[in-house]
Amino acid sequence: MIIVMDINATAGQVKHVIENIEKRDLTPVIIEGQSRNVIGITGETTQMSMRDFEATDGVSEVIRVSAPYKLANRAFHPEDSHIQVRDRIVGGQELAIMAGPCSVEGEEEIISIAKRMKAAGANMLRGGAFKPRTSPYSFQGLEMEGIKMLVKAREETGLPIVTELMSKDYVDEFAEHVDVIQIGARNMQNYDLLKAVGRTQTPVLLKRGMSATYEEWLMAAEYIMSEGNSNVMLCERGIRTFETETRNCLDIQAVPVLNKLSHLPVIIDPSHAAGTREYIAATSRAAVAAGADGLIIETHACPEDAWSDGAQSLTPDEFDKLMEEVAKIAKAMDRTLPEVK
Amino acid sequence: MIIVMDINATAGQVKHVIENIEKRDLTPVIIEGQSRNVIGITGETTQMSMRDFEATDGVSEVIRVSAPYKLANRAFHPEDSHIQVRDRIVGGQELAIMAGPCSVEGEEEIISIAKRMKAAGANMLRGGAFKPRTSPYSFQGLEMEGIKMLVKAREETGLPIVTELMSKDYVDEFAEHVDVIQIGARNMQNYDLLKAVGRTQTPVLLKRGMSATYEEWLMAAEYIMSEGNSNVMLCERGIRTFETETRNCLDIQAVPVLNKLSHLPVIIDPSHAAGTREYIAATSRAAVAAGADGLIIETHACPEDAWSDGAQSLTPDEFDKLMEEVAKIAKAMDRTLPEVK
Amino acid sequence: MIIVMDINATAGQVKHVIENIEKRDLTPVIIEGQSRNVIGITGETTQMSMRDFEATDGVSEVIRVSAPYKLANRAFHPEDSHIQVRDRIVGGQELAIMAGPCSVEGEEEIISIAKRMKAAGANMLRGGAFKPRTSPYSFQGLEMEGIKMLVKAREETGLPIVTELMSKDYVDEFAEHVDVIQIGARNMQNYDLLKAVGRTQTPVLLKRGMSATYEEWLMAAEYIMSEGNSNVMLCERGIRTFETETRNCLDIQAVPVLNKLSHLPVIIDPSHAAGTREYIAATSRAAVAAGADGLIIETHACPEDAWSDGAQSLTPDEFDKLMEEVAKIAKAMDRTLPEVK
Amino acid sequence: MIIVMDINATAGQVKHVIENIEKRDLTPVIIEGQSRNVIGITGETTQMSMRDFEATDGVSEVIRVSAPYKLANRAFHPEDSHIQVRDRIVGGQELAIMAGPCSVEGEEEIISIAKRMKAAGANMLRGGAFKPRTSPYSFQGLEMEGIKMLVKAREETGLPIVTELMSKDYVDEFAEHVDVIQIGARNMQNYDLLKAVGRTQTPVLLKRGMSATYEEWLMAAEYIMSEGNSNVMLCERGIRTFETETRNCLDIQAVPVLNKLSHLPVIIDPSHAAGTREYIAATSRAAVAAGADGLIIETHACPEDAWSDGAQSLTPDEFDKLMEEVAKIAKAMDRTLPEVK
Known part of the structure; x- marks a missing residue:
């Protein structure tokens, strides 16, 4: 100092x-x-x-000359962290491909899209049951009913499930049923919640806050890790700037910067950065080329009817096409995609 | 639409x-x-x-053509809201002057600064017992012990107490003991917490998120109000920009903009905007001249020894001087300061 | 409207x-x-x-419902624009690879790095003769002497030269000697200068202003085009945000967004986005994967001794390695790199 | 360092x-x-x-530990700079009140508004003859004809004239005819132009760039001063952020920060910050309360018919009311307004 x-x-x-x-x-x-x-x-x-x-x-x-984070710091943990999510490893050679709807909308719907995503090459199922909505008048999610539907979808497909936790009240149920607990951008500095998930051993997908610096983001990871849970994945989903054509500005340099500062895996969320379907393919390819460890993509059988975020959800066919494009870049990067079974 | x-x-x-x-x-x-x-x-x-x-x-x-908020919208509630905090009114002619330390550090200390602030012209006592710190290794506050000390300070001085709530776990105790529940910038979109304070009738001081738009901020107020608590005060504390000389950029236009869009009182926090003592007086004067309904200012008997935010805490003597300057502007604006008893 | x-x-x-x-x-x-x-x-x-x-x-x-730009608008010019730069085409299948030093430092130096860059796969030579420096006390460039050295380097290597114009005074000499006139970020809305280059037929590389929206940027292109010069290439070099670890935030979504809004080629400048050598390779790969039409990269025989921007300049060997990595991504994207002769 | x-x-x-x-x-x-x-x-x-x-x-x-600017640095020039503009002093006890239309629209119009502004308490006349417009298709100003009209208006009223210079081509004519040369936000780092006005002795009103840091802004002032012209006034006109309700975010802390870092006078432009009439009064009062040395305000006899920026132009009657409000704050700050003759 x-x-x-x-x-x-x-x-x-x-x-x-x-x-x-x-x-x-x-x-x-x-x-x-x-x-x-x-x-x-x-x-x-x-x-x-x-x-x-x-x-x-x-x-x-x-x-300050030294970084204020220790556990998340590559200086004290030179090798890449590999996070075990059921039988998958995040942070290794295989890319994590998390796909699924913004909101869980029904058992049949989630099972159907899960099967479709698996066939298309996803290795995890995303879906929101608790939804952080800007308006109190918007649909707030199916809550624990939604979690049960995700569990059913996992039973049917074997895909681990990734879903957002918004309240400490449900941390035990999430730890029991969910494979990856997502902490949303709005809660990146909800320290009460970070400490709670830090006391589980469930892998955590920690999204970057709307205008969080790398250091604040790594300090949020440190909150989780200092409670004993080192299974943290960092998720860049775009930051807020003056530009309004896209929903957020995807900070692609986050990939090499985090790879330098930290040993934790980095996942990119092109859906929330774009806010609209048409920019997702380009950004997904860029993410893999930059060295990201995975993608989280919103998809929906019929985006127009989606209960939330339809505009940025790909149809299954668009997702197929995306996977084809991503496969080529992954190959150029010596990364593998999940084998389609 | x-x-x-x-x-x-x-x-x-x-x-x-x-x-x-x-x-x-x-x-x-x-x-x-x-x-x-x-x-x-x-x-x-x-x-x-x-x-x-x-x-x-x-x-x-x-x-969208119409604002998505209803209860916070001036269009549907043309008169200014007056919020009753014990025997004070926020949003009327008298300015709210909330002063006190960043963190509660001990019973003696908080009583002593409360007396000093009252003598200097404050009409509410601020003090943090639960502290949202960027680092998990920093002091996290005295928690419920701190709340008890604030209550003692209120007993001694009659000053209502303003303090931050970070976890839903304590909402009942806050509703019982605290006069104004502060929701910090980091939790502005912690909807779980907003709903919880919305179910009390305790006045809420809702700070603007680091990079929240006016609309998102008013939607956060709407979360609280739609649960039944209409006692919401909005607190501008600076937004995040590219400039690093100040801790945040105080958005002074928030005062006239919020006065147009909403009927809720607007409080300015120059301490967190500045991040350093020397800019606080100018910004406090500007806030009152712009038409703010009050100020929240960090003070400490000995800033150098403060457990947190010393750099932006005024000494009691500096606070005296600030009140003198603010008094002149208040008079020019036909606003009154609390009578010093 | x-x-x-x-x-x-x-x-x-x-x-x-x-x-x-x-x-x-x-x-x-x-x-x-x-x-x-x-x-x-x-x-x-x-x-x-x-x-x-x-x-x-x-x-x-x-x-506003319709975009305010016409000539730069893809709606009225659905095919991609191809810009002829001597015997190269920018915007076609071959990527433009512009490489060279931040500043021209001497005839021998620029010829030597030009040869080296050509051997490494660059198809244009960049080098600054007029330098926009934040400080009036910093080296301001060799000015017209530097332009002459660039011309010599072109004679020796055949590489077209890309260099920044800062003053209308030199527009005729640039039009005569230079192959691509660069308009820097600071001058993106220097309308006097834009109109002047608009009256030439020399290709223009128009950098995005520090905090310019896509619309303002395309309107700057429109200034040039409306004077009669339609040979405009857009160059994303990072925008200003709150993050300070990188010099600027590279907005990777600029590639698909501009490809939708406009028909003009898009070049990415990873050097100014990163501000430091170590992040350049990842961003260059990402740029090509996103669909950019080219890269502009700062290189120097000995970055430590560079007269400006050494920290973000690659050594020739680092540039060789970068080209290898970029070649793989280019192939995956069905784009070609210049043939090394 | x-x-x-x-x-x-x-x-x-x-x-x-x-x-x-x-x-x-x-x-x-x-x-x-x-x-x-x-x-x-x-x-x-x-x-x-x-x-x-x-x-x-x-x-x-x-x-860097020491500031890179010398001539603009208060450390080496502890007293406030006073800038002589004809028979007025900017930076002393009297506030500079620059008022007038966005664009000069005709001789009769400019003389008429000048008389009206003088009667209302302005001590300088602003008016644009060269207009930096985002669109090449918008009205670009009356150019030298407009300057002549401003000169006429000065002859009639005695008010010094403030007007923007966009091109070095006119620097000699401006030096001869104009009392304050304005450098607009878009040209804050147009070093060619800065050096040109630096070689005159005419006072310069240097607007802050859209996203310029204080340091970059003071370095722009240093460019002018290092050429020999120390008559520089700094003008804060709002910075670009994510918020879109206002045209720009007025950084009110710029006043105390610049007063600490530099000895140059600080002028506030509430019109360009607000972008709309209704927020201008609050911000003007705040500016004076923060300690600004003056205001620059757009006014128009009939804003609806203004050739540019009508939405943010006050009518003469609104300006009268503004001056009344500002007068009260000025008095509270021990500053004086120009005497209305």
Whole structure:
């Protein structure tokens, strides 16, 4: 950690900062600059807040040099993490292909789309039972009924199920029935919820918040991991910018950046980035070419009738075509797609 | 609601959209443009999702004309809302001045700062007992112990207490003991929590999410109100932009915009916008001049020793000076400050 | 164009708007909604400003339905544009690979890197002679001397040269000597400069402004095209967001979006998006997989000694490796790379 | 300047960086941290680019400690700058009130509005003769004819004239006839233009770019000042964010931040921030309360008929009312408004 003093900081203020550093059993190193002093701190500072020193008189700025996350940090875990989801591995050579409807709408519907997705090459089934809707007047999901339908669909197809948890109330039931617990963008810093899923061993798909920095996102992963659950996958789904033609701006550089900073697998969600069907294929191919470990794609037997997010849901036939295109890129990247059984 | 068809939309696609509108007991009006058709929908569309039509073939764009919020909407509630907080009214002529430490750090400390703030002109006491920290390794608050200390401080000073709720688990205890429940920026779209506070009658201070639009923010208020609690105050605390010199960008136009769109009171939080003491006075004055109904300001007896957010906490003397400056602007605006007793 | 009236708009105000529409020889269509009226306008509105009606009393909002650009619009030019750059075609099956140093630093240096880049598979040479630097104290480029060196490098290698024009003063000399005139992000809305290059027939590489929407960008292209030069290539180089780990956020969805909205070729600049060498390979692969028509990459014989942008410049060996990776993705996309002669 | 080495940087890489520092006659100070080394640089680094070291192997990050601007920096010029504009002073106790139409539309019109604005309390006349329009098909301004009309209006009223320069071609004519040369947001980093106005002595109103950081903005001011013209006023006109209800987000904290970083006067433009008349009064009051040195406001005798920006133009009567409100805030701030003669 580095403390930049004000141009006019007095000798007394510098001394005071130095004493504060020493009080914490850390070692200060002073750099006497032309116009101001800078004080480096050496020692174990990971768990210290930068803001601890910012309030001190004479301090202009505090700069963190080491990342504040440990468990999610590649520096302390150089190999890629492989996350076991039933009999699949996420983060290895095979790409994770999570597909299915935005909302679970009925038992028959979810089983039917699950079979279709499996035939098309998906290796996991996504489907929302608890839906975070901007409007309280919109459909809020089938809730635990929906979870039961997903379980049925898994029984029929063998596909592990990925679904969003919005309330700590259901964490035990999710841990029992669900294969991957999704934490949505809106809840990325719902620390109460993060801690709750951290106390299970169920794999977690942690979506990036609407305007979360990489560091905040990795700190959210750290919340889960520090409770004991290291099965975390990071999901980029687009960030908010000034552009309105797309629903969000897919930050493709998240793939190489996270691969450098962290050992956790990275999944891309082109559906929520695009907000509309027509941009999904291009972004999916880009995601695989950038080195992502998987895709999560919204599909629906009849998007027009979907209870939510129809505009960004692919039809099964469009999904077939997408898989064909993705297969070519995967091959060029020495990655494999799930074998269609 | 307005549906813009694709340039190449077929007659069949237009017909299909029209039938879908009529199926919902709404009335379509077709505008045949030079290059494309546009279909207006008349009838009750507030509770309809724009996205319902976006998935339909031949549809280019769906544009909402009426705001999707009802209870928070000034159109249906033209007079300003006045929120009763114990014996104070927020949203009337008197400004709400909420002051106190970022974190409650001890009984003695909180009582002492509460007395000092009251003497300086605050009419509510803020203080965090449950702290949403970016790092799981940072101090997480004194939790229910902290709430008890706030209650003691209220007993000593008569100041109503404002404090953040992060978990539904404590909603009953908050409803019993706390005067204003704060929902933090990170939880603005934690719908589970919004519904829970919506089922109490305790006034809620709803902070704007880091990158929430006005509409999303008012929809979050609508979540609370639609559960039966109409005592909602909106708190602008800065939004996230590319600028890093300040912690957040205070959106001063939020005051006139919200005053137009909604009848709910608007409180400004200059502390979290600035992130540093030195910009707080200017922004506080601006907030009052823009027409805000109150301020929430972090203060600490000794910011350097604060357990959190010291850099943006004013000392009691700085707060005195701030109140002097704010008083002049309040007077120019025909607003009053709490009488110092 | 659609005019949304205020909820409380009077009959007189509606009448006034209708008269204004008719005065322009356009046809109004009224949609009488439950709470407000909406007026559609049919006729030729492309060259009309939305803001023309926004100032009228009783008008709440004006919404444009048709894109305001014509010449850059795919709707009126369905086939892809192919831009001839000497003996190359940009926008066809072969990818444009523009490589070279940020700044031209000397004749020997530019010739040497040009030969090396050609051998590695580039088909155009980039190099800055006029440099837009944030600081007036930084090196501003070799100016016309640098252009002469680029011309020499073209003579030696046959590679067309791509270089930035910052001032109208040099437009004639650029038109005479340069093969592709680059307009930088900072000058995307320097209309004086856009009009000047629009009066030449030299191909233009138009970079997206730091926070330009697609529409503003295409309108900038329209400025060039409406002066008579239709040889415009669009270059996505990352947009500004809150994230600071990368220099800019590469908006990968720009590729499919621009391919839908426009017929102009799309080039991706991973160097300025990344700001650092290590993220360039992943983004380059993603760009090609998304369907981009080319890449522009900064390279330097010894990045550490580069006069500018060394951190984001690849060494020739790194560029060789990049081309190998890109070749695989190009093949998967049925695109070809320049033949190495 | 501080150089943060990679965690795995070798001793050789550290040595190499140190040698590079010494080669520039600067002094390195090494801080040996637990996980990595940090190297402080002392000496004159203002004119050095941070990026000089970023390309070096083993370097993780380079952090600038001192601001890269000198002439605009308050550290080297502690007193407020006062800019003389004819017989007015900007930056002193009297507020600058620049008012007038977006575009100059005719001699009679500009003289008439100038008289009206003067009577209402403005002390400068704004009006655009060269208009930066997003569309090439929109009205581009009356150009030099418009300048002549402004000059006439000055002759009639004595009000100094403020108008935008878009092309270096007219810099001499502007220097001769115009009192304040405005550089628009789109041209904030048009360095060619900045240097040209820097070679005059005419006061410059430098608008902040759409997404410019404070540092980039002050560096743009530095471009002008380093050419010899120190008469620079900074104009905040809102930045681009995700919010679309307002045209731009007015960054009110720009006032205290710029007052800390720089000695140059700060003017606020509420018209372009709001984009609509109804938010202008609140923001104008806020600007003065925050400590701004002036306002620039668009007005029009009949906004509905304005050739540009009518929606955000106040009528003369609305402007009268605004001045009344602003006067109260100015008084509370111990600032004066121009005396109405």
